[in-house]
Amino acid sequence: GDSVTQTEGQVTVSESKSLIINCTYSATSIGYPNLFWYVRYPGEGLQLLLKVITAGQKGSSRGFEATYNKEATSFHLQKASVQESDSAVYYCALSITGGNNKLTFGQGTVLSVIP
Amino acid sequence: GPKVLQIPSHQIIDMGQMVTLNCDPVSNHLYFYWYKQILGQQMEFLVNFYNGKVMEKSKLFKDQFSVERPDGSYFTLKIQPTALEDSAVYFCASSFLSYEQYFGPGTRLTVL
Numbered sequence: 001g002d003s004v005t006q007t008e009g010q011v012t013v014s015e016s017k018s019l020i021i022n023c024t025y026s027a028t029s030i031g032y033p034n035l036f037w038y039v040r041y042p043g044e045g046l047q048l049l050l051k052v053i054t055a056g057q058k059g060s061s062r063g064f065e066a067t068y069n070k071e072a073t074s075f076h077l078q079k080a081s082v083q084e085s086d087s088a089v090y091y092c093a094l095s096i097t098g099g100n101n102k103l104t105f106g107q108g109t110v111l112s113v114i115p
Numbered sequence: 116g117p118k119v120l121q122i123p124s125h126q127i128i129d130m131g132q133m134v135t136l137n138c139d140p141v142s143n144h145l146y147f148y149w150y151k152q153i154l155g156q157q158m159e160f161l162v163n164f165y166n167g168k169v170m171e172k173s174k175l176f177k178d179q180f181s182v183e184r185p186d187g188s189y190f191t192l193k194i195q196p197t198a199l200e201d202s203a204v205y206f207c208a209s210s211f212l213s214y215e216q217y218f219g220p221g222t223r224l225t226v227l
Contacts, residue, residue, distance in 0.1 A: 038218075045119070046206065046218035091158070100171040101146060101210065102160040 002027050004094050006106035013082050013113055021077040021109045023066075023092035031096035035068050035075040036103070038091040046091070049077075053097075087113045117141040121207050121219035122189075129227050133195035136222045138207030140190055147190045148208040148216060149182065151175060158206065164190065194224075202226045 003026045013019050027033040037049040037059075050059035055070035066077045075092060092106040120139040128134050140147055146165050152158040162172040164182055179198070184190040190209070194201055204223050208216040 045220040047116070048215055048217075051215070100163055101216070102148070102163055102171060102173075103150070103216065104160065105150075105158045107157050 002029050002033075002094055002096065002104045004092050004104055004106035006090075006092055006109050008109050009107065010110045010112070013111065015084055015113055015115050016081050019077075019079045019082045019086075019111070021090055021092075021111070023075045023077065023106055025073050025075065025092070025094050025104075027073075027094060027096060029096045029099055031098045034095045034097060035066070036093040036095070037064070037066055037075075037077050038093055038105075039088045040091070041088045049090070082111075082113045084113045084115055087111055117144075117217050119207055119209055119217050119219035121205075121222050123222060124220065125223045125225070127225045127227065128197060130199055131196045133193065134197055134224065136192045136194075136205050136207075136224070138190040138192070138209075138219055140207065140209030141211075141217055144209035144211050144217070146170075146210045146212075146216075147182075147184060148210075149192050150206040150208065151203045152206065152221075153203045161192075161205075197224075197226045199226050 007022050034053040036051045038046050039049045040046045050061040052059040052068040058067040064079045089108050091108045093103045122137040148163045149161040150158045162176045163170045181193045204221040206221045207219040210216045
């Protein structure tokens with residue numbers, strides 16, 4: 001089946017430093033992969049951060065970026081300068097075009113930004 | 116932004132009892148979903164629902180599970196009877212069309 005892997009369960013970064021959260025995927029279902037990053041801030045529900053549905057394209061939101069790399073089957077999340085308010089849990093996810101829109105999630109990465 | 120509500124936020128029940136988890140989706144959305152997350156594990160797809168019918172269910176969606184949305188009201192997940200392994204956080208989501216799903220805050224179900 002389809003799967004998403006986030007290698008870091010927890011990441012701690014100092015404010016204003018750069019961030020990268022790794023995400024790789026495996027899509028065995030018939031159809032075209034669509035890739036997402038969701039975020040859960042403390043006390044809030046899961047919300048979409050960014051999405052990319054075309055290979056080679058980059059998505060961006062709130063200073064975060066991720067590029068859909070079909071060759072490497074990766075969708076790493078990056079930010080040049082993190083803020084304390086970015087502390088949250090980040091989930092990489094995958095759906096397949098024509099696949100009833102179900103999402104396959106990674107394990108999640110807890111980001112702690114220290115001042 | 117649009118909000119999905121889930122009621123209750125936490126439910127504690129005895130094994131073998133029935134439980135209904137309620138989801139109030141975004142008002143104009145057409146597709147509805149349930150996901151399950153056991154503590155320390157990944158969030159996993161259970162089922163999706165469109166036009167009054169289940170579109171797809173995963174192997175986690177046991178025979179004891181059912182979903183419905185009677186008369187456009189709450190989208191519900193019913194478990195009857197419950198088992199210990201049903202303890203988890205259940206997330207509801209809705210979407211208008213494809214791609215962007217809006218999630219509720221989750222219902223934590225504890226089966227004793």
